[in-house]
Amino acid sequence: MTAPTDRDLLAVHRSEAAVSVELVTPEMTLNIGPQHPSTHGVLRLVATIAGERLEKVQPVMGYMHRGYEKLAEVRTYAQINALVNRIDWVSGFANEVPFILAAERLMGVEAPERAQYIRLILTEMYRISNHLIFLCSFPAELGAPTPLMYALRERERVLDLVEGVTGGRFHPNFNRIGGVKPAAGGGSTQRTRSQDLSQGFIDGTRRAMAAVRAVCDDLEGLVLGNEIVQQRTVGIGVLPAETAIEYAVSGPNLRASGVPFDLRRVEDYLPYDRFDFDVVTMPNGDNYDRCRVRLEEIRQSARIIEQALGSLPGGPLQAKVPRVIKVPRGECYVRAENPKGEMGYHIVSGGGRRPYRVKIRSASFCNLAVLPWLLEGALIPDVIAILGSLDFVLGDVDR
Amino acid sequence: MSEPEAPGAAPAPEAPAPEAPPSAAARWAALAGSSEFSDAFRTAKVRVPRERWVEAHRALKPHLPFFGWLSAVDWSNEVAVGDPVEGGPVEERYEVLSRLSDVTAGEAVILSTDLPPDDLRLPSLTAVYTAADWHEREAADMFGIVFAGHPNPVRIYLTDEFVGHPLRKSYPLLAREVKPWPGAVEVTPLPAAEPAPGESGEGSG
Amino acid sequence: MSLLDNVWVVLALKLGIAVVVVFAVALVIMFAELKVSAHMQHRVGPYFAGGRWGWAQVFAEALKFLQKEDLTPRDADRPVFRLAPMVSLLATFAVIVIIPLSPKLVAVDLDLGIFYALAAGSVSTIAILMAGWSSGSKYSLIGGLRAGAQLIAYELPLVLAVVGVVIQAGTMSMVGITEAQAQPLFHLGSVGISLPYVLAGQIVGFVIFMIAVLAELVRIPFDMPIAEQELVMGYLTEYSGIRFTMFLLGEYAGMLAMSAIAAVLFLGGYHFWGLNADWFGPFVLLGKALLLVFVMIWFRWTWPRLREDQLQSLAWRWLVPLGLANIAVTAVLKVVL
Numbered sequence: 022m023t024a025p026t027d028r029d030l031l032a033v034h035r036s037e038a039a040v041s042v043e044l045v046t047p048e049m050t051l052n053i054g055p056q057h058p059s060t061h062g063v064l065r066l067v068a069t070i071a072g073e074r075l076e077k078v079q080p081v082m083g084y085m086h087r088g089y090e091k092l093a094e095v096r097t098y099a100q101i102n103a104l105v106n107r108i109d110w111v112s113g114f115a116n117e118v119p120f121i122l123a124a125e126r127l128m129g130v131e132a133p134e135r136a137q138y139i140r141l142i143l144t145e146m147y148r149i150s151n152h153l154i155f156l157c158s159f160p161a162e163l164g165a166p167t168p169l170m171y172a173l174r175e176r177e178r179v180l181d182l183v184e185g186v187t188g189g190r191f192h193p194n195f196n197r198i199g200g201v202k203p204a205a206g207g208g209s210t211q212r213t214r215s216q217d218l219s220q221g222f223i224d225g226t227r228r229a230m231a232a233v234r235a236v237c238d239d240l241e242g243l244v245l246g247n248e249i250v251q252q253r254t255v256g257i258g259v260l261p262a263e264t265a266i267e268y269a270v271s272g273p274n275l276r277a278s279g280v281p282f283d284l285r286r287v288e289d290y291l292p293y294d295r296f297d298f299d300v301v302t303m304p305n306g307d308n309y310d311r312c313r314v315r316l317e318e319i320r321q322s323a324r325i326i327e328q329a330l331g332s333l334p335g336g337p338l339q340a341k342v343p344r345v346i347k348v349p350r351g352e353c354y355v356r357a358e359n360p361k362g363e364m365g366y367h368i369v370s371g372g373g374r375r376p377y378r379v380k381i382r383s384a385s386f387c388n389l390a391v392l393p394w395l396l397e398g399a400l401i402p403d404v405i406a407i408l409g410s411l412d413f414v415l416g417d418v419d420r
Numbered sequence: 421m422s423e424p425e426a427p428g429a430a431p432a433p434e435a436p437a438p439e440a441p442p443s444a445a446a447r448w449a450a451l452a453g454s455s456e457f458s459d460a461f462r463t464a465k466v467r468v469p470r471e472r473w474v475e476a477h478r479a480l481k482p483h484l485p486f487f488g489w490l491s492a493v494d495w496s497n498e499v500a501v502g503d504p505v506e507g508g509p510v511e512e513r514y515e516v517l518s519r520l521s522d523v524t525a526g527e528a529v530i531l532s533t534d535l536p537p538d539d540l541r542l543p544s545l546t547a548v549y550t551a552a553d554w555h556e557r558e559a560a561d562m563f564g565i566v567f568a569g570h571p572n573p574v575r576i577y578l579t580d581e582f583v584g585h586p587l588r589k590s591y592p593l594l595a596r597e598v599k600p601w602p603g604a605v606e607v608t609p610l611p612a613a614e615p616a617p618g619e620s621g622e623g624s625g
Numbered sequence: 626m627s628l629l630d631n632v633w634v635v636l637a638l639k640l641g642i643a644v645v646v647v648f649a650v651a652l653v654i655m656f657a658e659l660k661v662s663a664h665m666q667h668r669v670g671p672y673f674a675g676g677r678w679g680w681a682q683v684f685a686e687a688l689k690f691l692q693k694e695d696l697t698p699r700d701a702d703r704p705v706f707r708l709a710p711m712v713s714l715l716a717t718f719a720v721i722v723i724i725p726l727s728p729k730l731v732a733v734d735l736d737l738g739i740f741y742a743l744a745a746g747s748v749s750t751i752a753i754l755m756a757g758w759s760s761g762s763k764y765s766l767i768g769g770l771r772a773g774a775q776l777i778a779y780e781l782p783l784v785l786a787v788v789g790v791v792i793q794a795g796t797m798s799m800v801g802i803t804e805a806q807a808q809p810l811f812h813l814g815s816v817g818i819s820l821p822y823v824l825a826g827q828i829v830g831f832v833i834f835m836i837a838v839l840a841e842l843v844r845i846p847f848d849m850p851i852a853e854q855e856l857v858m859g860y861l862t863e864y865s866g867i868r869f870t871m872f873l874l875g876e877y878a879g880m881l882a883m884s885a886i887a888a889v890l891f892l893g894g895y896h897f898w899g900l901n902a903d904w905f906g907p908f909v910l911l912g913k914a915l916l917l918v919f920v921m922i923w924f925r926w927t928w929p930r931l932r933e934d935q936l937q938s939l940a941w942r943w944l945v946p947l948g949l950a951n952i953a954v955t956a957v958l959k960v961v962l
Contacts, residue, residue, distance in 0.1 A: 051763050059854040073767075073933055083577035090562075091586055094502035095593060126461050162854045164845055164930030170666035249846055249929050266523055269487045269551035280523050287526025350507065353461035354519060354530060356488070367517065367530075369493055372506035378587075380491040380517070387489070390554045401767070402932045405855050419577065 048076065055084050059162050059405050062415030064389075066396075068404070075404055078396045080389060085419040093379040098124050098346050101379065103194045105366075108383055109417035111154050112147040112360040113192045114183070120366045120379075121196040122290050123355035127348045127370050128198065134292070135336045136200035139218065141291045142226070142329050143183060143195065144357075145322040149233055150179050151360035152273075152315040152322075155412045159312055160244050162409035163253050168244050175236040178229040185219055198346055200339035223330050230323040237319050245313060254308035258395055258407035261306060268391035272362025272384050274411060277314040278306035284358035291357075296328045308410040315412070347374055359384050361412055385417035448529040451483065452476035465530045470542060473516075473533050477548045480520055484529065488519035490545070490555035492563045496537075496589040501596070512537055514563060518545065518552070535565065544570040562587035639722075647721055650911070651877040654918055655683045658877075661919065662926045690873075693866035700761030701863065709759060710864070710871035713752035717875050719745035720882040725800045727895050727906025738799035739787055742886055743780075746841065749879065750776040753843075753850060756872070757860035768859025771933055772843065772850035778940040779840035779847075785948025786834035789827055789955040790890045803894030807902075821893030826958065829951045831891040833944050835917070838883045840936070842876065844921055846928045847936055880918050888913035 054065035063084035069077045089108065093101045105120045106113035118140055125131065132140070157172035180190045187193035187202070195202050244250055260270065265278040275282060283300040285293040301317040303310035350372040356365030362384030371377035388411050395411075396404055445464035449457035453476060456467035468476040493515040497504060514535040521528035535542060544567040545552035556567040557576040564585040567573065575582070584591050656671075659682060663670025675681025697706055723738050725731035735741050750773065757769010791797055794805035809817025810825055822831075840847040851859040858864075861872055888894060892913045895906030902909070931939070 049763060051767075058857060073771075083575075083579075086577045088586060091501065091591075091593060095596060160929060164848065164852065164854060165928060167662075167666050167926050170668060174667060247929065249931060252935055253929060253932060266485050267550045269549075271486075275523070282523040284526065350505070351461055352465075353463040363488065365488070365519075367489075367491070367519070371503055373503040375503050377502065377505055378493045380489065382489040382519070386554065387551065390551060400932060400934065402849070402852070402855050402930070 047071075053404070055081075059409065060415075061158075061408075061413060064413075064415055064418070066392075066404075066408075068396075070401065073400045073402075075396055075399050075401065078393050078404075080392055082389075082415075082418055085415045087416075087420065089420050090379055090381055093376055095375060097374045098198060098348065098376070101376070102196055103192070105381070106192045106194055107416060108381065108420055109359065109361060109364070109385065109414045110191050111414050112151040113189075114143045114147045114187070114195060115151075115357070115359045116364060117194070117196040118144055119290065119355045119357040119359075119364055120368075121198060122357070123353055123366045123368045124198050124346075124348055126353050126355060127351050127368060128342070128346075129349075130199045130340050130342055132200045133337050133340055134334045136338045136340075137292055138329055138333050139186075139201050139338070140196065141293065142326055142333075143186070143193070144291065145326050145329075146179050146183055146226075148322045148360040149319050149326075150176050150183075151412075152319045153179075153233075153236075155315050156240050156244065156312070156319075159406075159409045159412075160250065162405050163250060165244070165247075165250070168240060171236055171239060171243075175229075175233050178232055182222060182225050182229055185225070186222060197339060199342040200337070202338075223333070226326060226330060230327055233319060233323055237316055241316060245309070245316065251309065253402070253406060254312060254410075256305075257308045257403050258311075258399070258410060259305065259307045260391065260395060264391065264394065265306065268394065269387045270362070270391050271387060272359065273301075273314045273318060274311055274362065274388055276301060277303045277310040279304050284356060284363060288356060288358075290355060293325070295332070296325045298322075298325050308406055311410040311412070345374065347372070348376070354380075354382075356382065361385055361414070361417060362388055381420050383417045383420055385413035385415075386420070389413050389418055444527065445529065448480065448484075451479050452531065453479065463530060464528065465532060467532050467534075470533045470535060473531075474543045474545060474548060476531055477518070477520070477545055480529070480531070481548055484520035484522050484527065486521045486523050487545075487549040487551035487555075488521050488528065490516070490518040490552055490559060492516045492559050492565060492587075494563060494587065494589045499589040500592040501589070514540060514565065516542060516559070516565065518555075520549075540565045541568055542566070543568050546571055561585070564588065643718065643722055647718065647878050647881065648874065650881050650915075651874050652683045652687070654877045654880060654915075654922075655686075655873075656680070657915075657919070658922050658925070659683070661922045665923075665926045687870060690870040691867055693869075695866040695868060696863070698761045698863050702759035702761070705755050705759035706761075706863075707868070709752050709756035710868040710875065712755060713749050713875040714871050714878070716745055716748035716752060717878040717882050719748065720886070721878070723799055724882070724885045724889060724910070725803060725894060725906075726910055727903055728800070728804075729903065731800060734798060734800050737797050739791065739797050739802065739886075739890070742799070743784055743787065746879075746883070747776065747780055749841075749875070750780075752875075753860050756864070757850075760860065760863040762863050764856045764858070764862045765860050768850045768852070768856045768862070771852075771856075772860060774933070775840055775843070775847065775850060775936060778937055779837045779944075782833050782940060782944035782948045783837035783841065785945065785952060786830040786837065787890060788948075789830040789951045790822055792952065792955045792959055793822060793826060799889050799894075803889055803896065806893045807896045819893075819896070819898075821896075822891050826955065827891055827951075829947060830955075831887070833948050833951070834887055834891065835920075836944060837940075838887060839921060839924065840940070842879050842883060842921070844880075845925045846931050848930055849933050849936060852930060880921055881914060884914040884917035884921070885910060887917055892917075 048069055048071050051068045051070050052065060053068055054060040055063040065081040067079045067081060068075050089104055092104060102117055102121060106116045108116045153172045153176040157169040160168040183193060184190050187195040260278050262278040262280050265275050265280065279302050281300045281302045286300060298321045301314050301321060303314050348370040350370055352369040354365055354367040356363050363382065364384050365382040367380035368376050369378040395407055399407060443459045445457040445459040445466060448464060449455060449466040452466050452468055453472060454466050454468045458465050495510045495513050495515060497509045497512060514537060515532050516535060517530050517532045519528065519530050542565055544556055554576060556570055559565050560567060560573065561575050561578050562585055660670045671679030671682035673679055674685045697703055720742050723735055723742055725734065753772040754769050757765045757772060790802060794802040796802060796805065806821050807819050810820050811818055843850050851861060861869060864872060888910055895902045895910045897909045900909060
């Protein structure tokens with residue numbers, strides 16, 4: 022204990038304050054994280070605070086870096102697929118889709134229509150699951166733990182359905198190059214059993230969507246309608262559209278700032294153009310709007326799923342692909358509207374069974390870059406609220 | 421599938437002549453002041469020389485305000501991990517890629533530039549695109565590229581004591597050297613070959 | 626009866642009973658919080674410990690806490706750090722002794738009863754400041770300072786709300802205030818109708834009092850000094866084992882004490898229409914207090930937390946002026962009627 026502790030420094034400050042009569046608030050460095058109840062994992066914020074006000078913040082990452090881009094270079098495409106759905110573990114399946122699409126594009130393979138519909142349905146189900154997680158954790162960050170249980174209960178229904186199809190809840194690993202895996206319970210060893218969606222899936226999904234809509238109505242009234250929630254969120258953490266674009270914020274956070282940009286509309290990666298849905302935008306870009314955008318997106322996703330179930334085409338789940346997947350030389354970037362924003366993979370193939378290089382563009386990493394700008398001058402409680410409203414996952418930040 | 425761009429050779433500009441309207445890549449290349457572009461796999465890519473790196477971005481910014489990402493590829497013939505590029509040696513270099521897009525119609529382009537392995541300096545884009553900040557720090561960490569003029573050139577992922585640049589091809593994957601990954605099975609084609617039973621889709625409709 | 630004439634024997638007896646009863650009720654409140662919160666969240670709550678309804682859960686948890694190592698951080702101010710939980714508990718007990726359970730069953734009937742209660746109750750502020758300062762942790766320090774600011778801000782509306790009652794009752798004695806509420810307010814025929822103060826003019830005072838009590842007890846929506854999501858556990862961050870349990874018990878005993886005071890001041894204390902106060906008084910009072918405790922738990926699991934500055938503006942811009950207005954109106958009515 023040779024170095025002066027903060028206590029010593031504080032004592033010095035106090036004696037100085039007593040001498041100079043004028044009381045000053047000494048600046049203090051506060052380490053928020055990497056172990057902290059509300060940094061969503063191992064994010065660390067080195068904050069300089071004066072009293073309750075945050076003067077400056079420096080996010081520190083890398084505590085969870087798993088080197089996926091390096092690992093991808095030693096694995097085959099099918100193996101990478103199991104890796105990438107661990108990037109943003111809250112929306113695992115949605116991570117697989119752009120990767121598989123990029124590999125398919127390089128190979129010149131296109132998945133059959135039924136497989137594409139199933140991909141779309143599962144992506145939207147993970148979007149609902151992700152946004153429900155947001156809607157349960159965000160009020161908890163404001164100090165209200167109860168909405169958590171309400172939202173998680175409905176998310177459980179969604180995950181149960183996903184499990185029924187894919188056999189996994191968080192990490193389905195359900196995509197294959199050229200289509201999707203035969204559904205759970207099937208597979209090559211049990212050829213007599215159904216290899217497709219179970220009969221109960223469609224009815225169960227319809228029921229789950231109704232339940233999800235109901236819980237959205239509940240949460241809208243109980244959380245967004247709550248006066249204290251409004252006091253804590255309206256006008257807090259305002260992210261103007263220009264700044265959002267400048268910092269490359271994407272996804273619901275961008276739409277909450279009033280930019281009607283949704284990759285489901287502009288990129289033709291899954292047959293979204295056949296369905297009727299709204300791109301939800303909000304005008305103000307504050308915490309409240311970021312919350313509200315996600316609530317509305319759950320409803321839109323439910324809409325898409327219901328339409329897709331109604332027009333689910335028949336046919337095979339898998340296109341003809343060679344047994345040994347070799348991707349020809351070339352490179353391409355495919356991006357998709359992940360629940361958290363733009364997620365994309367830039368695959369550089371050297372022509373072999375393993376990619377030469379995979380660049381993972383994850384939404385949370387880019388969305389988090391705006392944090393120092395957004396947090397400047399915020400109060401500590403608002404820091405936590407703003408942090409929560411950006412909806413990031415550390416696995417998605419560090420990769 | 422058309423002839424993919426050969427990463428090794430300098431990409432021959434794919435003649436856009438047959439199509440009546442110029443391809444997206446051609447338009448962006450014209451704006452960026454470059455004549456090397458490719459549209460392979462629906463990924464517009466424009467190659468700019470290192471000296472014009474910042475200028476090209478500045479020229480494109482009014483059209484493509486959204487900075488998607490920045491990264492690099494280590495083109496190397498001797499790789500410590502993974503497979504080398506098939507079909508002959510490549511020109512050894514670091515290729516820096518940056519992805520720009522708009523936020524209305526989904527137009528996008530990837531700009532790329534080459535750095536010789538012995539001189540990994542590149543002017544920073546942070547003055548043009550604020551969002552390049554963290555991406556450049558990441559590329560500096562992972563590839564050792566020095567971004568001149570970066571406002572905060574500190575490490576983003578790696579600890580200060582870390583030696584090496586993990587995403588370089590010369591950097592070994594130590595865990596795999598200590599213990600070979602059990603998942604690294606060599607798949608041999610079945611005698612009966614096509615079509616493989618498990619992999620072909622047989623949806624019951 | 627000679628034994629009961631000895632003042633020390635009586636004192637020991639009273640204290641023993643008070644401690645046992647308070648601990649027992651505090652455990653009941655802890656259990657209620659577990660169960661009530663569970664049912665508000667579609668959960669079952671404790672289920673296994675003790676067989677039915679998991680009734681033994683709180684005992685199991687208390688035992689678990691007792692087993693835990695009693696850690697003192699290296700940078701802590703040791704004596705202060707170790708003293709703080711005891712001060713907190715002591716402050717609560719000091720309040721509880723003056724609560725009259727029935728016309729006869731009262732540990733001490735001070736003439737300045739309510740004044741003493743508020744003074745003793747604010748000692749817990751010092752305990753929190755001690756804990757926050759001595760922990761040697763920045764989160765604790767921020768929590769302690771927040772608590773200091775918060776308790777200063779809310780002591781004022783608390784006192785102002787009480788002043789209205791004191792004016793109306795004309796006494797500061799807890800028994801006196803209770804008895805004043807039993808006086809017939811008006812007569813229906815020959816039957817005198819008495820009303821507790823919450824129905825007889827002090828509704829505003831009651832609301833202010835309850836809001837201020839929530840803030841004093843550091844309960845949601847005013848739990849910024851603990852604010853788990855922001856400050857980890859605020860001033861409790863570094864506490865473990867038995868000292869943490871003491872703070873926890875202090876919190877629940879404090880809920881009981883403040884609710885009981887509110888019951889005495891505004892809800893008629895041990896009186897209930899048609900029930901003999903001598904016999905049923907303790908149960909009536911306890912029932913009223915537990916009802917208020919339930920309301921506090923209900924709030925806890927329904928609302929998010931306010932921000933520190935919003936808390937301050939609520940106190941200074943709304944509660945203090947309202948409390949002053951309440952006093953003025955009460956005084957005028959007292960003179961006029």
